[in-house]
Amino acid sequence: MRPLAVLVGLPGAGKSTVGRLMAGRLGVGFRDTDEDVELAAGRSVAQLFAVDGERRFRELEAAAVRTALAEHTGVLALGGGAVVDPDSRALLAGGPVIHVDAEVQDVLSRRGGTAGRPLLAGDATARLRQLAARRAPxxxxxxxxxxxxxxxxxxQVAQAALRALSLRPVR
Incomplete structure (x- = not known):
């Protein structure tokens, strides 16, 4: 695994925001596998779910995770469900992986926390609780x-993550 740090966690947990802050402090690049999937598909994650379904999204996501772990040397944020794939979990084993652990109510209270997230459509609270229970292990x-x-x-989350991995900021 090549990244300095890989962030995992629930949708809306703040992985991308924290990851960008970490990358900036380390003076390295930031990459988000959801953005990689959107580039590969030529459409947003929400559109991909609507047109091609979750199965196709997960296929593209697994490919994006494999590629990013092999190529990227900075900070990497994975989509919230990337860890469901056993092959992706195997690739992450033993790596510098940080679980950005946000409680369901915190995600729901954030501005834009559930916006544009297909798996949280409808009753976002119930859906997010289900995802949290299923993905926590x-x-x-x-x-x-x-x-x-x-x-x-x-x-503060970015600083705690840097400390936890013993990564020294350049700024």
């Missing part, structure tokens, strides 16, 4: 460290 399995977001802003 996978996040624990792959994470070297867990950084709770409760009571912290994104900058």
């Amino acid at each position: 996978f996040y624990r399995e792959v994470a070297r460290v867990t950084v709770p977001t409760r009571g912290r802003d994104a900058a």
Whole structure:
């Protein structure tokens, strides 16, 4: 695995925001596999779900994870469900993986926390609780460290993640 840090967690947990902050402090690039999937598909994640379905999205996501783990040397944020794929979990094993651990209510209270997220359509609270229960064991399995977001802003989460992985900021 090549990235300095890989962030996993629920949709809306703040992985991309925290990842960008970490990359900036480390002076390295940031990559988001959801963005990679959108580029590969030529449409947004929401459109991909609507047109091609979740199965096709997961295929593209697994390919994006494989590629990013092999190529990217900076900070990488994975889509919230990437850890469901056993092959992706195997690739993450033993790596510098940080679980950005956001509670369901915190995700729901964030501006834009559930916007544009197909798996949270409808009753976002119930759906997010289901996802959290199903995915929590996978996040624990792959994470070297867990950084709770409760009571912290994104900058504080980024700083805690850098410390937890013993990564020294350049700025």
